[in-house]
Every structure is written in C-alpha cells, then in structure tokens.
Amino acid sequence: MDTRTPPPERSPWLPFESRRRARDEKREAVLRTAVQLFLEQGYHRATLNEVADRLNITKPALYNYFRSKEDILFECWTIGQERVEDRIAEIAAADESGLVTLQMLVRAYAAIMASTFGASLVRFNVADLSEPNQKATLAGKRRIDRAFRNAIKQGIADGSVKPCDVKLTAFAILGALNWIGHWYKPGGELSPEQIANDFASRLTADIAKRPAKKPAEKKATKPVRKK
Amino acid sequence: MDTRTPPPERSPWLPFESRRRARDEKREAVLRTAVQLFLEQGYHRATLNEVADRLNITKPALYNYFRSKEDILFECWTIGQERVEDRIAEIAAADESGLVTLQMLVRAYAAIMASTFGASLVRFNVADLSEPNQKATLAGKRRIDRAFRNAIKQGIADGSVKPCDVKLTAFAILGALNWIGHWYKPGGELSPEQIANDFASRLTADIAKRPAKKPAEKKATKPVRKK
DNA sequence: CGCGTATATTACCCAAGGGTAAGAAAAAGT
DNA sequence: ACTTTTTCTTACCCTTGGGTAATATACGCG
Incomplete structure (x- = not known):
C-alpha cells in the first residue's frame, strides 16, 4: 500500500527530505510543473491539486508563491x-x-x-x-x-x-x-x-533578394547561452 | 427596466413568436451561436446558459439537440x-x-x-x-x-x-x-x-519550379459556391 | 376535440475545484 | 531554549456551471 511512484520531475520538495532550498528555486519549480501540466491537459483541466501533487506538496502551499491560478498562468x-x-x-x-x-x-x-x-x-x-x-x-x-x-x-x-x-x-x-x-x-x-x-x-527563401543561400550559422553546434 | 437588447443574431426562437421551424435549423442555430461564443470567450468560460440566452431559450432546451457541452464542441x-x-x-x-x-x-x-x-x-x-x-x-x-x-x-x-x-x-x-x-x-x-x-x-513561391507566377484564378470574382 | 409526441420551462442536484482559515512544523533569529 | 517568521497541512467554504427530474406548453393527427 505504500509503493508510491516517484514524482515525474525532480522536485525541491523531496518527501521526508530536506526542504531548505531558496524560495525562488521553488517558485520556478512550481512554474515548470504548471506549464507542463497546462500544456498536457489544458489550463482548465489541470488542477492546482495536481500541480501540487507532482511537487510533493499540497495545494495551499502553492499560495505561498502565487496569488492565484491565473497568476501562475500569466507568469508562464x-x-x-x-x-x-x-x-x-x-x-x-x-x-x-x-x-x-x-x-x-x-x-x-x-x-x-x-x-x-x-x-x-x-x-x-x-x-x-x-x-x-x-x-x-x-x-x-x-x-x-x-x-x-x-x-x-x-x-x-x-x-x-x-x-x-x-x-x-x-x-x-x-x-x-x-x-x-x-x-x-x-x-x-x-x-x-x-x-x-x-x-x-x-521562411525567407521567397523574399530574399540574393539566390537564397542558407543564412550564416555562426557556431551552429554550440549556440551561445546568454547570461 | 424593460429595454431589453435585441439578440445579437437572428434566432429561430423569436420571443412570443412562431417556433415551428424544423429541428435541423435549430440545431444549426445552436451550433452557430455556440462556436461564436466559444471563440469569443473560450470553451470553458462560455456557459451553456449564455448560449441559451442568446437564442432566447433556456439551458435545458439545448439538451433536446445535444447530449452534452462537449458534444456541441465536437460538432463545431x-x-x-x-x-x-x-x-x-x-x-x-x-x-x-x-x-x-x-x-x-x-x-x-x-x-x-x-x-x-x-x-x-x-x-x-x-x-x-x-x-x-x-x-x-x-x-x-x-x-x-x-x-x-x-x-x-x-x-x-x-x-x-x-x-x-x-x-x-x-x-x-x-x-x-x-x-x-x-x-x-x-x-x-x-x-x-x-x-x-x-x-x-x-506559400508556394519558394518551392515552385517555374518562376512563381500567380496560381490560376478561375472565376476569382464569383467563386463557385458548392451545393 | 382529445391524445400522443416533441419541445421548453422551472426548480433543483451535485461534483469539481479555486481559494481561505487556523494551526502544526520547520527554520531562523536571539 | 524560547520566540518569531516562514512554510506547509488539514479541514473547510462556496461559487460555478454542467446536467437532470418533473412538469408545462405547443404541435400534429385522427
């Protein structure tokens, strides 16, 4: 009866575990989980309970980081x-x-x-x-x-x-x-x-004046990550 | 207090009027109103009450024509x-x-x-x-x-x-x-x-082999309406 | 006219889910 | 250790809105 499946994503709230991570990290984790769910099931079918479940917490805990469901949507x-x-x-x-x-x-x-x-x-x-x-x-x-x-x-x-x-x-x-x-x-x-x-x-081939050669690919293999 | 606005679309259910039109016409009217509303407000925010209101009927009347809200969505x-x-x-x-x-x-x-x-x-x-x-x-x-x-x-x-x-x-x-x-x-x-x-x-200019001339427009002014 | 059928209405049910209140449990400060 | 603050949980509220039951009204037909 206690064969609980592991959470689908690594979560800062590990069950029975250290929960001392920084606030912003948790906020982000909520957002990542929420977007995922919203995309999977649509905003309305995705419930905050489900978001919370995936993070090993309960719904009201989410309200420490966001004021409403719509707030989460907008931040995404x-x-x-x-x-x-x-x-x-x-x-x-x-x-x-x-x-x-x-x-x-x-x-x-x-x-x-x-x-x-x-x-x-x-x-x-x-x-x-x-x-x-x-x-x-x-x-x-x-x-x-x-x-x-x-x-x-x-x-x-x-x-x-x-x-x-x-x-x-x-x-x-x-x-x-x-x-x-x-x-x-x-x-x-x-x-x-x-x-x-x-x-x-x-998408630029038909409006390019020069015979559309491929656009220059500077550093194609390892794109610059900003910041 | 009784300056009621006329319904935005001509509806088969004119208030206090003859309601003897064919079933299919009404079904269609429901669908037209529903799509409109679904597009305006999104499926979830649009309520069946509102659909019914726009047609001068009440919600349960819709269930004479469709089994569920989702049914309506699917038909659209x-x-x-x-x-x-x-x-x-x-x-x-x-x-x-x-x-x-x-x-x-x-x-x-x-x-x-x-x-x-x-x-x-x-x-x-x-x-x-x-x-x-x-x-x-x-x-x-x-x-x-x-x-x-x-x-x-x-x-x-x-x-x-x-x-x-x-x-x-x-x-x-x-x-x-x-x-x-x-x-x-x-x-x-x-x-x-x-x-x-x-x-x-x-959208076909860049993949057309011949110098992309405009696609033939047969009867451009009065396109053939089918049926 | 009266009977059956289709169509609407009124009044209601009820599950779902966003949101909140009160208080426990950690974490942090002192 | 004691207090304070932050974080999280349990238990609950309550609106919203899809759907239904019972019933009334109109329509078609013999």
Missing part, C-alpha cells in the same frame, strides 16, 4: 515572452542587414517555440487571463510582430529583401513559427536547432 | 473538418499538377480558416474532447496533413515542385494557414478571398 506566459524579447534585443543590437536580421529572428523564435515556456505563448488562451494581463500579452505580441515587420521593412530598404506586403509576409512567417508550438514534441526526430535552422532559410 | 469541429475535407476531395478530383493542386489546397484552406467553423479547427483545445473524439480529430488532422504532403510529393514527382523536405514544408505551409484562424477578424481590411489568393502564391 511572461517567462516565454521575456525569452523572446531578450533575443530580439540581442539581434537588434547586432545591426545586420534586414534579411539577416529576419533570419536571425526566425531562428531564435523557432528555437524558443520548441520549448515549454515558448509554446505557452501560443497554446494558452488569452481569454483565461484577467483584463490587465490580457492587455500585457497583447502588447507583447505586438512587440514581436513589430520586430519581424521592422526587419522586413529594413530589408526592403537596404535591398536585401524583395518588395512585398510587409504585414502579410510577417503573418505568414510568424504563423509557420507559432505552429511549431503546436506540433513539436521533445522526443521527435528533429532537434529544436535543426528546425530553427531549416525554418530560417525556408 | 466536425463541421469545420467536413468543409475542409469536401474541398480536398474536390481538388483531388480536379487532378491537376502537384503544384497547382497544392495552390488550390492552400487557397481553399485559407478561406475556410477565415470562417467561424474553420477557426474552430485550430482554436479549440483537443484536451477538452472525450478520448474517442480526440482520436477523431487527430485522424482528421492527419488526413489534412496527408493531402498537403501528397500534393507536394506529387509536385516533386511531376516536376512542378522543387525537391524539398516534404514534412517540414507541409508544416510550414499549414502553420501559416492555421494561424489565420487566430488573427483573422471579419471586419478587417482584407477579405478571406484576398488572403486566400495571396497565401496561395506566397
């Missing part, structure tokens, strides 16, 4: 969003041509979409957030959109990209990218990096 | 899926080259994605369906996927399409298309037909 989204915006800032700082910038954006965004928090940007329903949080997500989406559109515009201006409808081009590219968050499953044949590289050339 | 999905599959069958029967077939598929699918039931294929969460219904949706998605992949394969075989990774190409195209269901809003600048035509050439 925030993490994904921040990762994207960090990369966007980096890429903007590189100050490359429009086409290269676009390709870098595609590669970065694709890789993030193939991660748990990245997928949460696309798999969660905006309607499940409070009104102020909805505003925040909307603003975030717009910033991403603008980054892509700006790269395309710049490319047209600097001659690296063929003239085209900027808005629809961005929609098409972002659509293909966002969809990754729906089909990508960790154990598949393709690694996130492979997908990212493939999409970087694929 | 089914309608969208059938529309897609009907068009796929038509296009397959046309027996064009791989490239043209692909372009026809893109155009048809894009137009459907910009409709309510079409969007429901993408905006609803599979996890909200019963297990058998999940199976059904999965099988449906696979059939759509196969149609696109087959067109690409055929195109490579008949020389109308450049050799490419069939799977990823299909993912990219379907991603861009599915995303329409997330951003398209009826009152926008672009009509579904415009989007469909644009995407048909845009």
Whole structure:
C-alpha cells in the first residue's frame, strides 16, 4: 500500500527530505510543473491539486508563491515572452542587414517555440487571463510582430529583401513559427536547432533578394547561452 | 427596466413568436451561436446558459439537440473538418499538377480558416474532447496533413515542385494557414478571398519550379459556391 | 376535440475545484 | 531554549456551471 511512484520531475520538495532550498528555486519549480501540466491537459483541466501533487506538496502551499491560478498562468506566459524579447534585443543590437536580421529572428523564435515556456505563448488562451494581463500579452505580441515587420521593412530598404506586403509576409512567417508550438514534441526526430535552422532559410527563401543561400550559422553546434 | 437588447443574431426562437421551424435549423442555430461564443470567450468560460440566452431559450432546451457541452464542441469541429475535407476531395478530383493542386489546397484552406467553423479547427483545445473524439480529430488532422504532403510529393514527382523536405514544408505551409484562424477578424481590411489568393502564391513561391507566377484564378470574382 | 409526441420551462442536484482559515512544523533569529 | 517568521497541512467554504427530474406548453393527427 505504500509503493508510491516517484514524482515525474525532480522536485525541491523531496518527501521526508530536506526542504531548505531558496524560495525562488521553488517558485520556478512550481512554474515548470504548471506549464507542463497546462500544456498536457489544458489550463482548465489541470488542477492546482495536481500541480501540487507532482511537487510533493499540497495545494495551499502553492499560495505561498502565487496569488492565484491565473497568476501562475500569466507568469508562464511572461517567462516565454521575456525569452523572446531578450533575443530580439540581442539581434537588434547586432545591426545586420534586414534579411539577416529576419533570419536571425526566425531562428531564435523557432528555437524558443520548441520549448515549454515558448509554446505557452501560443497554446494558452488569452481569454483565461484577467483584463490587465490580457492587455500585457497583447502588447507583447505586438512587440514581436513589430520586430519581424521592422526587419522586413529594413530589408526592403537596404535591398536585401524583395518588395512585398510587409504585414502579410510577417503573418505568414510568424504563423509557420507559432505552429511549431503546436506540433513539436521533445522526443521527435528533429532537434529544436535543426528546425530553427531549416525554418530560417525556408521562411525567407521567397523574399530574399540574393539566390537564397542558407543564412550564416555562426557556431551552429554550440549556440551561445546568454547570461 | 424593460429595454431589453435585441439578440445579437437572428434566432429561430423569436420571443412570443412562431417556433415551428424544423429541428435541423435549430440545431444549426445552436451550433452557430455556440462556436461564436466559444471563440469569443473560450470553451470553458462560455456557459451553456449564455448560449441559451442568446437564442432566447433556456439551458435545458439545448439538451433536446445535444447530449452534452462537449458534444456541441465536437460538432463545431466536425463541421469545420467536413468543409475542409469536401474541398480536398474536390481538388483531388480536379487532378491537376502537384503544384497547382497544392495552390488550390492552400487557397481553399485559407478561406475556410477565415470562417467561424474553420477557426474552430485550430482554436479549440483537443484536451477538452472525450478520448474517442480526440482520436477523431487527430485522424482528421492527419488526413489534412496527408493531402498537403501528397500534393507536394506529387509536385516533386511531376516536376512542378522543387525537391524539398516534404514534412517540414507541409508544416510550414499549414502553420501559416492555421494561424489565420487566430488573427483573422471579419471586419478587417482584407477579405478571406484576398488572403486566400495571396497565401496561395506566397506559400508556394519558394518551392515552385517555374518562376512563381500567380496560381490560376478561375472565376476569382464569383467563386463557385458548392451545393 | 382529445391524445400522443416533441419541445421548453422551472426548480433543483451535485461534483469539481479555486481559494481561505487556523494551526502544526520547520527554520531562523536571539 | 524560547520566540518569531516562514512554510506547509488539514479541514473547510462556496461559487460555478454542467446536467437532470418533473412538469408545462405547443404541435400534429385522427
């Protein structure tokens, strides 16, 4: 009767064990478990009891770290969003041509979409957030959109990209990218990096002015981890 | 206090009015109202009471037409899926080259994605369906996927399409298309037909062997309505 | 008209699950 | 050791909303 199955993820709350880890680490663990569950079962079907169970704690303990379920959802989204915006800032700082910038954006965004928090940007329903949080997500989406559109515009201006409808081009590219968050499953044949590289050339092939050669892959095997 | 707003959609149940319309018409009205609400607020936030209210009836009346809320959700999905599959069958029967077939598929699918039931294929969460219904949706998605992949394969075989990774190409195209269901809003600048035509050439430009000319638009102004 | 059937309504049930109150159990401070 | 603070648990509350039972109303038909 006491053959309890081990928790699916290494948890800071080991049963009958030392629980002295730092607060932030625990917060993060909650988020990781929650995203996972939200993605698996959907936000509404996933219960806080289940989240707590996976962490070897009980539901009310979660309220030491978050004020509500929606709070958790929003933080998951925030993490994904921040990762994207960090990369966007980096890429903007590189100050490359429009086409290269676009390709870098595609590669970065694709890789993030193939991660748990990245997928949460696309798999969660905006309607499940409070009104102020909805505003925040909307603003975030717009910033991403603008980054892509700006790269395309710049490319047209600097001659690296063929003239085209900027808005629809961005929609098409972002659509293909966002969809990754729906089909990508960790154990598949393709690694996130492979997908990212493939999409970087694929999605820019038709608007690249030069005969679309593969976008430069600096340090493809060991991508720079920031921070 | 009795300035009651008129129901947002013409409903077969006009208050104090003749309610003798055919059963199927009512079923359909329920579905239309339900999809609308599910898309607006998400499946879980939308209540059956609200669906009923919009139709000038009460919740239990809905159970004359559907066995459960999930039943309604699934039927919404089914309608969208059938529309897609009907068009796929038509296009397959046309027996064009791989490239043209692909372009026809893109155009048809894009137009459907910009409709309510079409969007429901993408905006609803599979996890909200019963297990058998999940199976059904999965099988449906696979059939759509196969149609696109087959067109690409055929195109490579008949020389109308450049050799490419069939799977990823299909993912990219379907991603861009599915995303329409997330951003398209009826009152926008672009009509579904415009989007469909644009995407048909845009998404096939890079893999078309001939210098990508616009796909043939037979009867562009007045598309054939089936049945 | 009266009877059966389909369709709606009112009134209710009840499970699920987010959230809270009160207090135990550690951890940390002194 | 004693107190204080943080963390976690047990026990509970309570709204929400899908679903049902019983019943009323309209419709079709002989």
